[in-house]
Amino acid sequence: MPIKLFSRVIKVFFISVSLFFLAACNPFVQTSSLEKIQKRGDIIMGTINSSLTYSYDGNTYSGLDYELGKQFAAYLDVKITIKTYNSLNELFLALDNNQIDFAGAGLTLTPKRAEKYRSSPPYYYVSQKLVYHKGTYRPRKIADVNAPITVLTDSSHAETLNALIEENSHLEIDYLDNEDQETLLRKIAEKKVKFAIVDSSTLAQKQRYYPALTEAFTISEKQPVAWLINKNQDDSVYSGMIEFIGNKYNDQTIAQLEEKYFGHVGHFDYVDTRIFLKRIKKTLPRYEALFKKYENSEVTWKLLAAVSYQESHWKPNARSPTGVRGMMMLTLDTADYVGIKNRLDPAQSIKGGAKYLSQLIKRLPDSIHEDEKLWFALASYNIGYGHLMDARRITAMKKENPNSWSDVKDNLPLLHQQKWYKKTRYGYARGREAQHYVNNIRQYLETLNWFVYERMKALKEEAEKQAEIERLAAIEAASHAVVELANEAIKSEGEVSGASATNN
Structure with missing residues (x-):
C-alpha cells in the first residue's frame, strides 16, 4: 500500500475512533424526538371526538385528522395511537405536558397559537360564522349583536371575540367548558343559546342534522387549519411533518380527503x-x-x-x-x-x-x-x-x-x-x-348515518336506564325479602317465647 494512502487510512481511523469515544463519553448527546417515537413504535395524536376529526360509529373509524394522522404514522414507519380529550383546554394541557406528540383536531392556527406552538403546513381553511336559530332576530354585523355570544373555552372563536371586544364594548361572551362545536350548535337548535360562533366547515355539516341553524354573518375570513406540536421539541418531528404534508399535497391525498369530507356540503336546502x-x-x-x-x-x-x-x-x-x-x-x-x-x-x-x-x-x-x-x-x-x-x-x-x-x-x-x-x-x-x-x-347519506348513530345511542341509553331500574328494583326486592324474613323470624321467636311462658 502506498505510504500516502496508508497515512490517510490511519488518519481516518483515528478520527473515527476519537469521535466514537467522544460520543460515548459526552452526556449531552441526546436522542431526537423522532428517534424516541420510532423506538417506542407509535406516535400519539391528541384529538377531540367529532365527525370531521375522529369518530367511531361502532364499525369503522373516520375523520380527516384521523385518516391523515394514520398516514403520517405510516410515513414514519410507526403506528398511530389516538388519545381523545373532552375539551380544548384538556387537549392543550396534554400538548404542553408532552403527553401527546401532536394535536390534530381541526385546530385553526390563530396568532396566539402560532406564538406558542409549532404547526404543520395547513391542510384546509375555515372561516368563522356567527350562528343563530332560523326565524329569530338576525344581526347583520357585530355591532347588531344584542345578546351574549357563546363560544368554547380556549377556542379560536374565543380568541377572535376577545380581539373584537376592544372596539365593541357591548359584547358579552359566555364560555362553554368541556363541550364541542356540535353540542354548541345543538343548543342553538334547541334555543338554549341565542348566538354562537363555529367554524364554517362544522356549520355546513351540522345543518344537515339541525336545519334551524342559520348563518348570520362571517365574523372572520378564512384561516388555516393545522396540526400543532410543542415548541420545546427538537426539529425532527416538525421537519418530518412539513415534508409529509408537502408530499400529501403533491400526490393529491389532501385533495381527496377534502373532497371526501367537504366536497358535498357547499349548498344547504x-x-x-x-x-x-x-x-x-x-x-x-x-x-x-x-x-x-x-x-x-x-x-x-x-x-x-x-x-x-x-x-x-x-x-x-x-x-x-x-x-x-x-x-x-x-x-x-x-x-x-x-x-x-x-x-x-x-x-x-x-x-x-x-x-x-x-x-x-x-x-x-x-x-x-x-x-x-x-x-x-x-x-x-x-x-x-x-x-x-x-x-x-x-x-x-x-x-x-x-x-x-x-x-x-x-x-x-x-x-x-x-x-x-x-x-x-x-x-x-x-x-x-x-x-x-x-x-x-x-x-x-351523511344525515342518515347521523340519525342511525343517534338512534343507536338513544336505544343504548334507554337499555342502560332500564337495566339500572331493574337493578334498583332487584335490590329493593331483596331488601324487602330480608325484612320479611327478619319479621318472620321475630314473629316465630315471639311465638316460641309465648309458648314457653304458657308451658311454665
Whole structure:
C-alpha cells in the first residue's frame, strides 16, 4: 500500500475512533424526538371526538385528522395511537405536558397559537360564522349583536371575540367548558343559546342534522387549519411533518380527503332537509328491513336508502316521463340486465338497484381510489357509464386528474357544451344534474348515518336506564325479602317465647 494512502487510512481511523469515544463519553448527546417515537413504535395524536376529526360509529373509524394522522404514522414507519380529550383546554394541557406528540383536531392556527406552538403546513381553511336559530332576530354585523355570544373555552372563536371586544364594548361572551362545536350548535337548535360562533366547515355539516341553524354573518375570513406540536421539541418531528404534508399535497391525498369530507356540503336546502328528516322518521321504517336485506359488500343499506330517496323519495310507484320506475327508478333495460321482473315491487326494485350499483363500482378502473369509486358509480347510475367515461376523458384533455372525483365532478357540466361533448364518444349528457345528484345523495347519506348513530345511542341509553331500574328494583326486592324474613323470624321467636311462658 502506498505510504500516502496508508497515512490517510490511519488518519481516518483515528478520527473515527476519537469521535466514537467522544460520543460515548459526552452526556449531552441526546436522542431526537423522532428517534424516541420510532423506538417506542407509535406516535400519539391528541384529538377531540367529532365527525370531521375522529369518530367511531361502532364499525369503522373516520375523520380527516384521523385518516391523515394514520398516514403520517405510516410515513414514519410507526403506528398511530389516538388519545381523545373532552375539551380544548384538556387537549392543550396534554400538548404542553408532552403527553401527546401532536394535536390534530381541526385546530385553526390563530396568532396566539402560532406564538406558542409549532404547526404543520395547513391542510384546509375555515372561516368563522356567527350562528343563530332560523326565524329569530338576525344581526347583520357585530355591532347588531344584542345578546351574549357563546363560544368554547380556549377556542379560536374565543380568541377572535376577545380581539373584537376592544372596539365593541357591548359584547358579552359566555364560555362553554368541556363541550364541542356540535353540542354548541345543538343548543342553538334547541334555543338554549341565542348566538354562537363555529367554524364554517362544522356549520355546513351540522345543518344537515339541525336545519334551524342559520348563518348570520362571517365574523372572520378564512384561516388555516393545522396540526400543532410543542415548541420545546427538537426539529425532527416538525421537519418530518412539513415534508409529509408537502408530499400529501403533491400526490393529491389532501385533495381527496377534502373532497371526501367537504366536497358535498357547499349548498344547504332548509326545506329539503326538514322534509328528509321527517320522512326518515315516518317513511323509512316501512322499508328499512328491505334496504338491510339487500345491502352487500360494496353497498350499505344506508347508501341504498339515500339513493332511493334521491330517486323516488321512497315512493314504490314512482314513475317518470323517461320510463324509469319504482323506488330505485330503474330503466326497463337495467331491470332486465339485473333480472328484475316488477320494477314497482319495493323488494325487487331495491334488490335490482343494489345489484346494479355494486356492478358499477366493480366495473370502474382500479386507477380510481377505493374511497372515491362510489361517487363515480353514483354518477354512472344517473347518466350512464359511457357518459361518465366521457367526463373522465374531458378531464384528461384539460390536463387534470381523471381519477380524482373532485376534478371529474367539476367537469361533468361540460357534457352540456357542444364545444366539449362533440369530442366525446357518447355525446351530450346532463352532466350538471349528475353533479347535483351525487352531492344530494352524499348529504342524505351523511344525515342518515347521523340519525342511525343517534338512534343507536338513544336505544343504548334507554337499555342502560332500564337495566339500572331493574337493578334498583332487584335490590329493593331483596331488601324487602330480608325484612320479611327478619319479621318472620321475630314473629316465630315471639311465638316460641309465648309458648314457653304458657308451658311454665
